[in-house]
Each structure stands twice: as structure tokens, then as C-alpha cells.
Amino acid sequence: MDTGAMGAREEILGRIRAAVKGAPDVEIPRDYRTSVTVADPVGLFAERLDDYRAIVHVVPAADVDAKVAELTEGKRMVVPGERAWTRDELAAADGVVTGCAIAIAETGTIVLDTRQGERAQTLLPDYHLCLVRADQIVGGVPDAVARLDPARPLTWISGPSATSDIELNRVEGVHGPRTLEVIIST
Amino acid sequence: MSGTFLGMPGGFPANAAVAVQDSQLRYNLRKATHTIRGKRVKAVEELPDWMELRAAGKAIKDHTLRHLDRYLLQMEEAVTRAGGTVHWARDAAEANRIVTDLVKATGEREVVKVKSMATQEIGLNEHLAAEGITAYETDLAELIVQLGEDFPSHFLVPAIHRNRSEIREIFLGKMAEWGRPAPPDLTDDPPALADAARLHLRERFLASKVAVSGGNFMIAETGTLVVLESEGNGRMCLTLPETLISVVGIEKLLPTWRDLEVFLQLLPRSSTAERMNPYTSTWTGSAEGQDFHLVLLDNGRTGVLADEVGRQALRCIRCSACLNVCPVYERTGGHAYGSVYPGPIGAILTPLLRGFDTELDASLPYASSLCGACFDACPVAIDIPEVLVDLRAKVPHGRVERAGMKVAGWVLNNEVRLAKAQRLATRFRKLVPKRLPGPLSAWTDTRDLPDIPEESFRDWWERTRRSERSGRPRNEGGRGVSEER
Ligand code: SF4
Numbered sequence: 001m002d003t004g005a006m007g008a009r010e011e012i013l014g015r016i017r018a019a020v021k022g023a024p025d026v027e028i029p030r031d032y033r034t035s036v037t038v039a040d041p042v043g044l045f046a047e048r049l050d051d052y053r054a055i056v057h058v059v060p061a062a063d064v065d066a067k068v069a070e071l072t073e074g075k076r077m078v079v080p081g082e083r084a085w086t087r088d089e090l091a092a093a094d095g096v097v098t099g100c101a102i103a104i105a106e107t108g109t110i111v112l113d114t115r116q117g118e119r120a121q122t123l124l125p126d127y128h129l130c131l132v133r134a135d136q137i138v139g140g141v142p143d144a145v146a147r148l149d150p151a152r153p154l155t156w157i158s159g160p161s162a163t164s165d166i167e168l169n170r171v172e173g174v175h176g177p178r179t180l181e182v183i184i185s186t
Numbered sequence: 187m188s189g190t191f192l193g194m195p196g197g198f199p200a201n202a203a204v205a206v207q208d209s210q211l212r213y214n215l216r217k218a219t220h221t222i223r224g225k226r227v228k229a230v231e232e233l234p235d236w237m238e239l240r241a242a243g244k245a246i247k248d249h250t251l252r253h254l255d256r257y258l259l260q261m262e263e264a265v266t267r268a269g270g271t272v273h274w275a276r277d278a279a280e281a282n283r284i285v286t287d288l289v290k291a292t293g294e295r296e297v298v299k300v301k302s303m304a305t306q307e308i309g310l311n312e313h314l315a316a317e318g319i320t321a322y323e324t325d326l327a328e329l330i331v332q333l334g335e336d337f338p339s340h341f342l343v344p345a346i347h348r349n350r351s352e353i354r355e356i357f358l359g360k361m362a363e364w365g366r367p368a369p370p371d372l373t374d375d376p377p378a379l380a381d382a383a384r385l386h387l388r389e390r391f392l393a394s395k396v397a398v399s400g401g402n403f404m405i406a407e408t409g410t411l412v413v414l415e416s417e418g419n420g421r422m423c424l425t426l427p428e429t430l431i432s433v434v435g436i437e438k439l440l441p442t443w444r445d446l447e448v449f450l451q452l453l454p455r456s457s458t459a460e461r462m463n464p465y466t467s468t469w470t471g472s473a474e475g476q477d478f479h480l481v482l483l484d485n486g487r488t489g490v491l492a493d494e495v496g497r498q499a500l501r502c503i504r505c506s507a508c509l510n511v512c513p514v515y516e517r518t519g520g521h522a523y524g525s526v527y528p529g530p531i532g533a534i535l536t537p538l539l540r541g542f543d544t545e546l547d548a549s550l551p552y553a554s555s556l557c558g559a560c561f562d563a564c565p566v567a568i569d570i571p572e573v574l575v576d577l578r579a580k581v582p583h584g585r586v587e588r589a590g591m592k593v594a595g596w597v598l599n600n601e602v603r604l605a606k607a608q609r610l611a612t613r614f615r616k617l618v619p620k621r622l623p624g625p626l627s628a629w630t631d632t633r634d635l636p637d638i639p640e641e642s643f644r645d646w647w648e649r650t651r652r653s654e655r656s657g658r659p660r661n662e663g664g665r666g667v668s669e670e671r
Contacts, residue, residue, distance in 0.1 A: 008274040012436065015488035016255045019497075026248040032238035032448070048461065087392055087426070107462040118474060119425040123418065141462075142447035150410040150443050151268070153473040156450075156466035161418035164458070165327040166350055166376040167214065174326060174380050175387065176418025176465060 036140025041105040042184055045137050048108025052159025053172060054180040061185045064131065071129060071181060072097065078125055080117025090120060095127030096177075101154070102147055103132045106140045108159065110182070113152040122155065128177040130157075134186045215519050218346045219510040225459035226507060226563075232461070233451065242448045244567045247501035250406075250439050251491060257406040257439050258482065264409025268471020270478040275433075277485050278308035284481050285310060285398065285431055286317050292429050294319075294396045300413065300423040301325040302400025303504060304433045304483055306526040310398070321398065322364070322390055324419035326383050333360035337521055347519055350374040361386050387419065397423035401434040402503070403449060404480075407442045410470045411480070414453060414463045424467050429477040436482050437491075437500040449503065452565040457505035486539035495576040496538045501566040502531050508560035508570060514553055523550065530560035534573040542581055551577035 038044050046056045059067045075094035078085055085093075098121075101113035110130055112122055122128060138144050148154060161176030172178060230236050250257055262272040275281035289297055297314070299305065299321050311321040311332075323332040327345040331337065334348065334356045345353070357368040357379065366389055368382045399420070403412040411432055413420050424430060440449065454463045472478045491497050509515050509529030520528030524546040525536040533550045542548040551574050560570045 008276045008280060011276055012274055012482070012484045012488060013255045013258065015484070016258075016436075016491060019488050019492035020252055020254065023252050023494075025252055026245050028245040028249055029238070029241050032235040032242055034447070051461075052464075091388070091392065104462075109462050114474070119421065123421050123425060141450050142444075145444060145447040145450070150405065150408040150468060151470055153469040154467070155421065156462070156468075157464065158460070158462035159464050161416065162464050163326045163380055163417045165325070165330070165345055166353055166379055167217070169376040171376045171380040174384055174417035174419065175324075175391070175422055 032142075033140060034142050035146075036106055036138075036143060038105050038139045041137040041139065042134050042186060045103055045105040045108060045132075046184060048105065049159070049180075049182055052108055052180075054108075054159050054182055056182050056184065058184045058186060061133075064183060064185045067183055068097065068129070068131070071183075075127070077129070078117075078121055080121045085121060087120060087124065090124035093125045095129060095179075096122055096125040097129040097131070098122055099131050099133075100136060102144050103137045104139075104141060104144045105137050109141075109144070110157045111144060111148060112155045112157065113148065114154075115152070119153060119155060123176060126173075126177055127179045127181070128157075129181045129183070132182055132184050134184060137184075212517060212519075214346055214349060215516055219512075219516050222459055222506075222510045226456060226510065229455040229459040229461065233455070236455075239448055239451055240565055240567055243452050243503075243565060244501060246440060246445050246448060247437075247566055248498075250441055251437065251497065251500055253441075254436060254439065254491070257441055258436060260406040261404055261409060261439060261480075262482075264406065265471050265478075265480050266409075268409050270409070270471035270480055273479060273481045275481055275483050275485070281308050281433060281481055281483050281485065282310055282313040285433065286314060286319065288429070288431050288479055289314070289319055289396055290317075292396050294429075296320045296322065296394065297396045297398050297431075298322050298324050298390060298394040298423050298427065299328075300397070300399045300415065300420045301328050302398070302433060303526050304400045304435050305398060308433070308483070308485060310433070322387075322394075324387055324391070324423060325415075326380065326417060326419075329383055329387070330356060333357065333364065347521075350376060350379065353379055357382050357386075365390055387422075391419075391422040391426055394423075394427050396429045396431070397427040399423055399430065399432045401432050401438055402453065403446065404434055404439050405441075405443050405446065406439055408470055410443065410468050412446065412466065412468045414450075414466045416458065416464045418465055421465055421467055424469065425474075427476070429479070431479045431481065433481045433483055436484055436487055437502075453503050453505055456503075456507040456563070456565040490535075490538045493538060496534065496573050498568050499531065499535045499538055499573060501568055502535065503566060504531075505565055507563040507565065508568075511559040511563045513555060513557065513559070518553075523553065530554060530570045531568070534570055534577060537577055537581075538573075548581050551581055 042058060046058055049056045057067060072095065078090060078093045078096040080096065080098060096117070098112065098116040100110045100116060102111045103109065104111075110132060116122070138147065157180065160172045160178055160180040161174050162170055162172050163174045164170050233239065265272050273284045275284055295318060297319060299311070301323070305311070311323075314321045323329050330345040330348055330353055348356070351374045354372055354374040358370075358372055361368040361382070366386045368386070372378060372382055399413060401411045402414050404410070405412070411434070413424060415421070440446065450462070450466065454460045487500060490500055506529070508531050509520075512530050515529040523529065523532040523536065525532050527535045533553045537547045537550050540547060554571070554574050556571045556574060558571055561568065564570070
């Protein structure tokens with residue numbers, strides 16, 4: 001760091017200290033739901049995903065393999081961890097199949113933490129098939145935040161990519177996977 | 187401050203007058219703001235603890251601002267520990283120089299960008315261009331704005347002032363200059379337009395070595411950056427390039443990872459009225475081997491922090507809820523505010539950040555009827571009317587204010603005359619003065635629009651008079667034109 005940069009740091013910190021001098025401290029009230037309990041996490045999660053126009057299947061654990069085989073038949077799927085993939089290969093693939101780190105019922109959100117694959121692998125293919133175990137579904141956002149490790153890069157996914165930039169018409173799929181399909185195993 | 191908007195002539199009233207005469211703009215804005223407004227109420231009402239989240243959000247921000255020095259140092263340490271590099275920028279010029287040097291050090295001449303108000307505020311793209319570096323915007327709306335060579339007009343839907351046929355024209359005419367051309371048979375169907383953007387940008391994402399982003403939040407405790415988005419261009423920029431440079435205002439800090447549980451509920455529901463936005467990325471330092479640089483930007487923020495009334499503006503999480511409920515914004519659009527920060531928050535943040543040196547900035551505190559709808563909508567409870575009133579007292583333009591009030595009083599005190607004026611203005615525009623002088627001319631220009639409830643005018647007028655008499659700002663928890671309650 002050069003001295004100019006050092007100067008900026010000290011100057012900004014000095015301005016802040018002068019600006020807040022004598023200002024009172026503030027207590028943070030946490031009267032909101034710090035944990036969210038939902039009666040039927042699987043049902044709610046599925047419903048919320050459906051609201052985002054993701055495709056959802058609720059399948060008994062024993063049938064998951066068959067379901068995956070059925071959904072990916074004839075598709076060139078990226079399976080992270082299987083081998084290394086070049087970006088061109090990823091972009092040319094038909095889809096990617098992953099698990100997840102955690103899922104949130106109230107918001108219909110899936111969180112990936114790179115143990116399911118590098119970020120590019122779940123981004124470049126046009127189709128994302130995500131497997132979620134029922135016991136990975138928590139009630140609300142606070143429950144998820146508490147269980148996630150910020151040291152890993154996280155990707156929170158709530159439905160397929162979308163834009164409303166053209167006259168506020170929702171268009172699914174701009175740059176991310178245009179189709180999100182989720183298998184919830186119970 | 188940025189030179190981006192310096193070409194904007196006149197004050198807010200003059201800009202507003204031009205804007206309200208543009209019926210396409212007005213139509214788009216109305217449709218947009220009303221659509222989001224209705225949806226937002228639903229998204230907010232769905233949460234039983236919205237008010238508690240709002241109270242927590244406000245307090246977390248205030249607490250952070252009170253100890254901003256400490257938390258910034260904590261952030262710096264955590265980012266550095268995680269393999270990132272932290273830079274400090276006193277002003278726009280310093281930030282631009284830091285970013286330019288970082289880009290040059292990579293040997294690259296092109297960068298991809300994910301929408302960032304901080305980089306717009308400092309005029310980074312223009313600065314990079316002057317240094318021979320091309321910055322490619324990758325948000326669909328920003329792409330439309332960049333290709334169309336104009337300015338964003340809304341935080342979330344910056345191209346809200348463009349309709350689909352204009353967008354088609356822009357894509358057909360301009361995409362080829364910037365990269366992969368639009369398909370010649372492109373229609374104005376929104377999915378077709380989105381697909382053209384996908385193809386146009388995909389090549390660029392795969393080829394780019396350097397990305398520049400902003401950030402919605404920074405977590406001091408862990409050194410984590412947080413970016414919320416919808417399209418996936420953010421993920422592309424944050425993930426694919428070898429070097430990532432994030433320019434983030436110092437007020438974006440949150441103390442702990444846990445605090446995200448509040449803001450990841452407040453922001454998506456207030457802004458796009460969704461339970462959650464499609465994509466949120468978080469990363470800490472150098473992620474997956476990327477070279478990561480964080481530029482902490484002051485550029486006037488410490489000055490705002492020193493303003494006891496105005497400092498609450500630094501709580502802003504740029505959700506744009508206040509824009510969508512604002513009757514003035516709905517009619518004038520974002521450009522009239524002459525800054526990257528339009529709408530009610532812009533009316534306070536712009537003069538707070540850069541003072542009253544120009545006629546435009548001095549007139550901004552008047553770009554409001556003080557109806558209070560913005561305060562009600564704000565997820566971090568920024569009392570925008572309170573700050574506006576405080577700023578009005580500070581503007582060295584007392585005479586302009588009095589002239590404005592006089593004119594407004596003449597119209598508003600007489601309902602018969604008002605009704606007549608409205609009709610006249612519609613049919614015989616020439617017979618009435620085109621623009622009333624003074625800061626309230628924006629109102630007179632829009633008075634022929636039928637859907638401002640009269641109550642809000644009277645409300646406003648009463649409040650203004652009361653506060654003039656008592657010398658105190660109105661602050662009885664505004665009710666206004668918002669039809670949400
Ligand atoms: S002032 Fe409040 S409502 Fe307006 S953009 Fe900022 S956070 Fe949102």
C-alpha cells in the first residue's frame with residue numbers, strides 16, 4: 001500500500017470519528033422471528049418454488065435415482081465432481097445436476113455452497129436439476145443464515161433467472177439457467 | 187462527484203417540465219410504479235413480523251454508522267485475511283484511479299460490469315473510457331441504457347423509460363457496434379429481446395478477464411460481500427473473470443453475518459416485491475482462486491454522516507420502494523433529479539452528498555409534496571420528509587421558496603380555481619402560464635393529470651403552512667396518496 005492510500009484510509013477514518021462524535025449508541029431490537037417454524041416444510045417449499053415457475057417433483061427417497069434418470073435421459077449433463085469441465089463444455093452442456101447446502105421453505109430458496117460444484121458449473125448450463133432432501137429444508141431466512149458458512153462462496157437461488165426490465169414483463173431466463181427443476185426427496 | 191449528469195440543464199422544475207410532457211415516459215412510469223407498488227404491499231403483508239424486521243434493520247444500520255470506523259477496520263482485516271486486497275477512496279477521482287490502475291495491471295482493456303450505483307455515482311465508465319478501457323454493462327436494463335446512450339432513470343428498472351419497440355430499435359441499431367449483433371429478424375417480444383441480450387453477452391462473459399461490481403452489503407465480522415440480482419449476469423461477472431473489483435460505499439456495512447437474516451428479508455420484498463430475488467451471491471476474499479479487490483468509497487458519505495438529521499439517509503439499501511410510491515417521481519421520472527439517485531431518496535441524498543452548489547441540487551429538496559408515502563414504504567424507516575424540510579431550511583434560496591409557496595397557495599387554496607386550472611391546462615394550455623415560476627412548477631405542469639388525489643394537495647398545503655407557522659417540520663407519520671392502506 002502506498003502512502004497516498006494510507007492517507008486516504010486515515011483521512012476517511014478521521015472524518016468518520018469526527019462525524020459521529022457524541023452520537024448515541026443504538027440498541028438492536030430483534031423482535032422478529034429469529035427462527036421460523038412451518039407446519040409442512042416440504043409442501044410450502046414446493047409451493048413457493050412453483051410460484052417462481054420452477055418445476056417441482058416430490059419423490060420418495062427410494063425413487064430419486066429413477067426420477068433423475070428419467071429427467072436427464074438423452075441430455076448431456078454436467079455432474080460436478082465427476083471430472084474437470086472446461087467453460088466451453090459447460091456452456092455447451094444441456095444441464096447440470098447438483099444437490100444443495102440448504103433450502104428455505106418460506107421463500108422457496110435453494111442455497112449452494114460450492115460443495116455441490118464450482119460456481120461456474122451451476123451457472124453456465126441452461127438447465128439446473130437440483131436434488132433437495134426433505135431434512136435440508138428449513139423454515140425461514142434466519143434458520144438458513146444460522147446454518148451457512150460465509151467462508152464458502154454461496155449462491156442463493158430462488159427460481160430461474162428472470163428480468164422485468166422490458167416494460168415490467170417478467171421474462172424467465174436471461175443469463176443463468178433458464179430452467180430450474182427440483183426433486184425433493186422425502 | 188460524477189460528471190455523468192452535469193449536462194443536465196436547469197433545476198429540478200425545468201427537468202421535470204420536460205419529462206412530464208413526454209407521454210410515453212409518463213405512461214411507462216405509471217405502469218411500472220403502480221405494478222410494483224401493488225405487489226410490494228402483498229410481499230410485505232405476507233410477513234407477520236415486517237415491522238419488527240424494519241425496526242431491526244433501522245437499528246442495525248444506525249448502530250453500524252455510529253461505529254463505522256471500527257467496523258470498516260474489521261472488514262478490512264477480514265477481507266485481507268481471506269486473500270483479498272482493500273483500497274480506500276476519499277472521492278470519485280481517487281476511486282476511479284484505483285480501479286483504472288487495477289485494470290491496467292491485468293493488461294486488459296475491457297471489463298464487464300454488474301449494475302452498481304456506486305460506480306455510476308463516480309462516473310467510472312466514462313473515466314475508464316478516457317483511459318482507453320471499455321466497460322460493458324451486463325444488466326439487461328443497463329445494456330439498454332448503454333446501447334441507447336442515455337441515463338438510467340430508476341434503480342431497479344433503469345430502462346423504465348423505454349418501451350419494447352424502442353428497445354428493439356436500440357438492439358438492432360447498436361448491438362453490432364459493441365459485439366455480437368442482434369438477429370436481423372428480432373421482434374419486440376420481451377422474451378426475444380431477452381434472448382438477444384443473452385446471446386450478445388454470453389460471448390463477453392466467457393472472454394472477460396476482469397469484472398467490476400458494487401455490493402448490496404458487506405459483513406464486517408466475516409469480510410463477506412453480498413450481491414442481490416435477478417438475471418444471472420451478476421453471477422457471471424462475480425464468478426467467471428480472474429479479477430474482481432468491487433466498489434462499495436462505506437455505508438453498506440453490516441456488523442455480523444447474522445444481520446443478513448434481516449436484510450435478506452427487507453430488501454427483496456421492498457424492491458422487486460419478491461419473497462426472494464432469483465440470485466444472491468456471497469463471497470469472502472479470494473473465492474475459488476479469484477484475485478479480489480475491494481474499494482471502500484467515501485465520496486461525500488462522511489459529510490452526510492456529520493449531518494445529524496441527514497445521516498439517516500445512509501441507512502438506505504437502494505430498494506426503490508420510495509420511488510414507486512412517490513407522486514412526484516411518477517410524473518417526472520428519474521432524469522429530472524439529475525443524479526444517479528432519483529426519487530425521494532435522491533432528493534435528499536444528492537444535496538447531502540454534494541451540497542447546493544448548482545441550481546438543480548438546490549431545488550431538489552422542493553421536489554416533494556411531503557406527503558409521507560416514502561417514509562411509510564421505506565424498509566429502514568428513513569424519514570425523508572423530515573430530511574427534506576431540514577434541507578429546505580439550509581438551502582440558500584429563500585426567495586425562490588417564497589415565490590413557489592405563493593403560487594402554490596394561489597392554486598391550492600381555491601378548489602374551484604384549481605378545478606378550472608386543471609381543465610384549462612388540459613385544453614388550453616396556452617392560456618395559462620406554461621410553467622409557474624419557482625420550485626413548484628413541476629406540480630403545475632402535472633396538474634392536468636387526474637389521479638393525484640386532491641387530499642394530498644390539501645394535506646400538503648396544510649402541513650406546509652402549519653410547519654411554516656410553527657417553524658417545525660411536519661412529522662405526524664405521513665398519510666398521503668399511497669393507496670396501499
Ligand atoms: S430511502 Fe428507503 S425506500 Fe427509498 S430506496 Fe432507500 S431504503 Fe428504499
